[in-house]
Amino acid sequence: MMVEDKIARLRSTFDNPQNRAVDAILEHCLAGEEFVFPIVDGPPGTGKTTVGAVAVAEYLQQMGTRAQVLYMCYTHYAASQAKETLEKLGLPPEKVVRLTYEMQKNWEKGIVGCRPDLSDLSSNEIRRLKQCPVLLSTLYGSKRALEARGTKCRVIVDEFSQVDPAMFFSTVSKLTKYNPSGYALLGDPKQLPVVTTQPLLSSNIKSYLDGRKPTPSHKLNIQHRMHEDICAAVNSLRADLGAYPIESSKDVKDRDLLGLKYTWDKNVVDSDLRDILDPSNPFVIVNTDSMGENEQRVFRGSVKNVAEAEFAARLSIMFQNSFKGADDKRLTPLILSPYAAQVNEISSKLPPMLQESCLTVYRAQGREYPCVIVSFVRKNPAKTIGFLDDLILKAQTYVACSRAQGKLVVLLSFNTFLGAGHRAFEYLSQTPKAYVVDGIK
Amino acid sequence: MVIFMDERAIPVSWRRPEKEVLLENRYKYSRPPFDPFPTVTNLINASKCPVAILHDILHGVEDAMIPLGKYGLGTLYQRFIAHLKICAARNDFPSSSSDIHYRFETFASDEKEKTRSDCWRYYVEPWCSKRLVNLSEANENIFFELSIANAYVPFKLGEKTPTYPLRGRIDEIDLKNQRIIERTIKGKRTDQSPPPLKDFQLWLLWKTLSSIEKKNYPERWGKVNFEDFELIVETPYHDFVVEKDNPDLQKRAHVAYAWIKDLAGGGKSEYEAYQHRTCNHITTDTECGARLACFRRPYKHPTCRGEVHKEIRKFYPPLFWQQMWDDHLFRYQLLMLEKKDLGDLGYLSEGRVVSLKDGKIEMKIDPGQAAPILVRRTSSGERNNLLVIGSFFLGFELDATLEEISGDKFVMSVGKKKIPPSERAMILPAESSILRTSPWWLSRYTQRDLFNLERWGYEIEAKAKEHSVIQLLECVFGTKKIVRERP
Numbered sequence: 001m002m003v004e005d006k007i008a009r010l011r012s013t014f015d016n017p018q019n020r021a022v023d024a025i026l027e028h029c030l031a032g033e034e035f036v037f038p039i040v041d042g043p044p045g046t047g048k049t050t051v052g053a054v055a056v057a058e059y060l061q062q063m064g065t066r067a068q069v070l071y072m073c074y075t076h077y078a079a080s081q082a083k084e085t086l087e088k089l090g091l092p093p094e095k096v097v098r099l100t101y102e103m104q105k106n107w108e109k110g111i112v113g114c115r116p117d118l119s120d121l122s123s124n125e126i127r128r129l130k131q132c133p134v135l136l137s138t139l140y141g142s143k144r145a146l147e148a149r150g151t152k153c154r155v156i157v158d159e160f161s162q163v164d165p166a167m168f169f170s171t172v173s174k175l176t177k178y179n180p181s182g183y184a185l186l187g188d189p190k191q192l193p194v195v196t197t198q199p200l201l202s203s204n205i206k207s208y209l210d211g212r213k214p215t216p217s218h219k220l221n222i223q224h225r226m227h228e229d230i231c232a233a234v235n236s237l238r239a240d241l242g243a244y245p246i247e248s249s250k251d252v253k254d255r256d257l258l259g260l261k262y263t264w265d266k267n268v269v270d271s272d273l274r275d276i277l278d279p280s281n282p283f284v285i286v287n288t289d290s291m292g293e294n295e296q297r298v299f300r301g302s303v304k305n306v307a308e309a310e311f312a313a314r315l316s317i318m319f320q321n322s323f324k325g326a327d328d329k330r331l332t333p334l335i336l337s338p339y340a341a342q343v344n345e346i347s348s349k350l351p352p353m354l355q356e357s358c359l360t361v362y363r364a365q366g367r368e369y370p371c372v373i374v375s376f377v378r379k380n381p382a383k384t385i386g387f388l389d390d391l392i393l394k395a396q397t398y399v400a401c402s403r404a405q406g407k408l409v410v411l412l413s414f415n416t417f418l419g420a421g422h423r424a425f426e427y428l429s430q431t432p433k434a435y436v437v438d439g440i441k
Numbered sequence: 442m443v444i445f446m447d448e449r450a451i452p453v454s455w456r457r458p459e460k461e462v463l464l465e466n467r468y469k470y471s472r473p474p475f476d477p478f479p480t481v482t483n484l485i486n487a488s489k490c491p492v493a494i495l496h497d498i499l500h501g502v503e504d505a506m507i508p509l510g511k512y513g514l515g516t517l518y519q520r521f522i523a524h525l526k527i528c529a530a531r532n533d534f535p536s537s538s539s540d541i542h543y544r545f546e547t548f549a550s551d552e553k554e555k556t557r558s559d560c561w562r563y564y565v566e567p568w569c570s571k572r573l574v575n576l577s578e579a580n581e582n583i584f585f586e587l588s589i590a591n592a593y594v595p596f597k598l599g600e601k602t603p604t605y606p607l608r609g610r611i612d613e614i615d616l617k618n619q620r621i622i623e624r625t626i627k628g629k630r631t632d633q634s635p636p637p638l639k640d641f642q643l644w645l646l647w648k649t650l651s652s653i654e655k656k657n658y659p660e661r662w663g664k665v666n667f668e669d670f671e672l673i674v675e676t677p678y679h680d681f682v683v684e685k686d687n688p689d690l691q692k693r694a695h696v697a698y699a700w701i702k703d704l705a706g707g708g709k710s711e712y713e714a715y716q717h718r719t720c721n722h723i724t725t726d727t728e729c730g731a732r733l734a735c736f737r738r739p740y741k742h743p744t745c746r747g748e749v750h751k752e753i754r755k756f757y758p759p760l761f762w763q764q765m766w767d768d769h770l771f772r773y774q775l776l777m778l779e780k781k782d783l784g785d786l787g788y789l790s791e792g793r794v795v796s797l798k799d800g801k802i803e804m805k806i807d808p809g810q811a812a813p814i815l816v817r818r819t820s821s822g823e824r825n826n827l828l829v830i831g832s833f834f835l836g837f838e839l840d841a842t843l844e845e846i847s848g849d850k851f852v853m854s855v856g857k858k859k860i861p862p863s864e865r866a867m868i869l870p871a872e873s874s875i876l877r878t879s880p881w882w883l884s885r886y887t888q889r890d891l892f893n894l895e896r897w898g899y900e901i902e903a904k905a906k907e908h909s910v911i912q913l914l915e916c917v918f919g920t921k922k923i924v925r926e927r928p
Binding site for chain 1: 760762767891912913915917924925
């Protein structure tokens with residue numbers, strides 16, 4: 001299928017806010033007395049990156065060969081995700097080049113590592129970059145993209161929740177020589193926040209702009225990722241964050257693991273875990289109070305909970321043994337934890353083939369998985385949950401839970417997290433249709 | 442006793458982080474409860490001009506000592522001389538000036554043509570014409586780029602001897618001939634004295650080196666007495682011996698520390714620094730690399746320039762404080778904490794060097810010590826590390842990429858570098874490690890970009906109206922309206 005056809009097909013499936021967002025990104029920013037600055041507020045699964053990708057593809061179609069888009073993300077991972085999405089639309093990999101600091105060059109795959117001033121590229125390679133329709137980079141590495149940019153360019157910044165005003169304006173500073181024809185911000189202001197020690201730098205660019213003058217955004221509200229029970233859990237967390245609720249699209253509303261084409265062999269599952277693994281319970285909360293000892297503090301303030309780690313590893317293995325995909329491939333659940341030490345602990349208890357599927361929440365942003373297990377670790381008599389209760393950093397809970405498509409299992413100590421004023425977890429535990437499992441040893 | 446010098450009261454008491462802060466038991470938030478851990482470059486800038494250190498700390502511009510248009514030349518020059526001496530120490534002497542030129546062209550083949558030709562013509566060739574015979578003195582005990590640091594470097598002032606933290610890098614140290622060399626591209630054929638502040642720079646490095654306790658030396662250097670070393674500033678044309686007992690240098694250091702402390706704290710000191718600037722737009726110091734940062738014409742557009750400046754300047758101190766939490770605290774920790782504490786914090790793994798061949802170092806690390814590296818790798822995919830050979834006070838810092846682990850053996854690539862013989866090596870998180878909030882030097886880049894933005898603009902209105910960056914600034918900081926789409 002040609003790129004135009006794919007764009008047309010996708011646009012026909014888009015809802016009104018998505019279509020308006022694409023149209024706004026396509027417009028020139030200078031509009032007389034006004035400045036067109038599209039900001040797309042896209043909660044998890046609402047297709048903000050797809051909106052960005054369609055806008056990029058359509059812009060290139062409209063503007064012809066001299067057009068160029070600089071697509072900037074906070075992380076290298078987000079840049080590679082965006083590249084994948086653009087390629088899925090039919091743009092050839094060599095026309096969507098991701099610029100990176102790593103010294104690797106693969107022009108066919110569209111990955112080019114180089115110095116920020118491109119001094120290690122030949123004249124031919126620089127010319128090739130200048131003619132490339134889409135250049136992707138991180139915001140910090142944007143100098144590479146700007147050195148290589150062509151005559152006309154448009155700038156899109158993805159995952160703006162992690163972009164503080166200083167970083168945004170430092171990127172704008174690098175654009176002074178180039179006069180881009182448009183700017184757009186994509187992201188979910190409630191997702192992973194700016195990481196900083198400084199209160200003045202802790203707000204993201206959208207909040208900063210809102211603080212200066214009202215800055216209207218395109219709000220996407222139909223999600224295409226999560227089963228409606230998981231969506232309800234995510235809405236509980238959004239309510240705590242003061243964000244508007246999102247709805248599930250028809251396609252995913254009832255899509256549990258069976259809907260994702262997995263078959264379940266319950267006979268191979270230990271009897272005490274059957275209810276947890278049962279695909280008809282898409283959202284499960286497991287109370288870990290009766291499991292072993294309390295949390296342990298390890299280096300750099302990180303925390304681990306050995307019993308919970310063992311249980312998470314056991315669950316993961318059981319998921320893999322009992323669920324099989326349409327292609328006979330075993331299900332690989334993703335285990336997430338906000339604590340690096342817990343990720344290390346869980347990884348050490350998993351067989352080698354599953355070790356890669358255990359990540360910190362920060363590394364999971366922008367990804368989605370059929371089945372997600374979240375280990376919240378904290379278990380102590382003082383009921384302290386550290387940064388999970390921090391006004392900004394608690395977004396990690398929201399990000400972790402919103403990675404799941406058909407199954408979400410949350411492991412948490414009720415004695416620690418509930419009844420102590422930790423509002424996000426109170427809301428989460430009261431989610432309608434949450435299946436609560438207690439008393440597991 | 443308090444001495445008032447150039448209207449700065451000295452000495453200043455330097456706040457080092459308390460144990461709770463060092464152990465990271467206190468939440469890293471807002472302004473750090475300690476003073477910066479300055480580098481020798483910071484002190485030189487502060488000594489050159491208060492505005493130079495202001496640009497350094499707040500605007501990420503540290504180039505006051507590098508003349509405009511000569512950026513990168515000094516590094517290339519220094520690297521090549523080191524390369525030549527290492528070759529000579531291995532009995533690979535260049536036979537003639539043309540042989541050196543050939544070697545230089547090969548060595549600098551990655552550099553731009555102009556950089557290469559300027560470096561050869563103005564620096565390497567004059568250096569060779571004077572010192573080709575001296576290459577026979579090159580020996581295996583000459584080391585380059587030695588990192589030194591101490592949290593308590595004493596500087597006398599009258600009866601008192603206050604101490605300050607200081608870190609830096611020595612260009613060359615010759616243990617056999619007992620010499621410390623500061624190499625510079627500055628200086629002329631007719632010079633009778635070292636280039637300005639170069640003597641101060643070398644003296645500061647020597648002060649730091651000689652203040653380090655012997656127990657903190659690398660194991661094989663225990664008997665070296667750095668107090669007796671000769672200090673030489675080497676220009677392409679001359680060698681100048683620096684006098685160690687110069688009271689002026691002591692006072693200079695105190696004043697420089699006072700400026701650093703004041704500017705790091707924010708507040709009124711910024712205004713005071715401008716009051717004490719050493720040149721103005723009429724009598725500009727043409728040798729100053731930061732003069733473009735000081736003197737630039739104000740443009741008419743964006744019209745909201747005042748508001749842009751007012752808003753953006755708020756970001757400079759927090760960006761510096763972030764660097765203090767990310768980098769300066771780390772430097773204090775390395776020098777003030779026990780190795781066990783550093784291990785508990787997840788920073789340090791210590792190991793034994795098994796072999797070093799073809800730019801790869803193989804180390805043996807006990808399983809109990811390996812956890813920090815393994816956690817970094819599994820939780821964040823981080824493979825870059827900082828390898829310290831020697832000690833944190835006096836050693837060689839190398840970037841090392843973890844390539845392979847088999848049992849307790851860790852193989853890391855370090856590039857082809859001369860490393861002193863040592864059995865112990867310390868592995869720390871790389872500066873780019875994402876375990877920290879962000880690499881500290883990125884905050885410096887941000888400061889520099891913001892500083893450029895607030896001074897950039899257009900004079901002609903018609904051009905400004907067509908420029909989207911100016912219009913973006915007008916709508917964020919001015920009166921122009923932001924809309925999400927065309928009506």
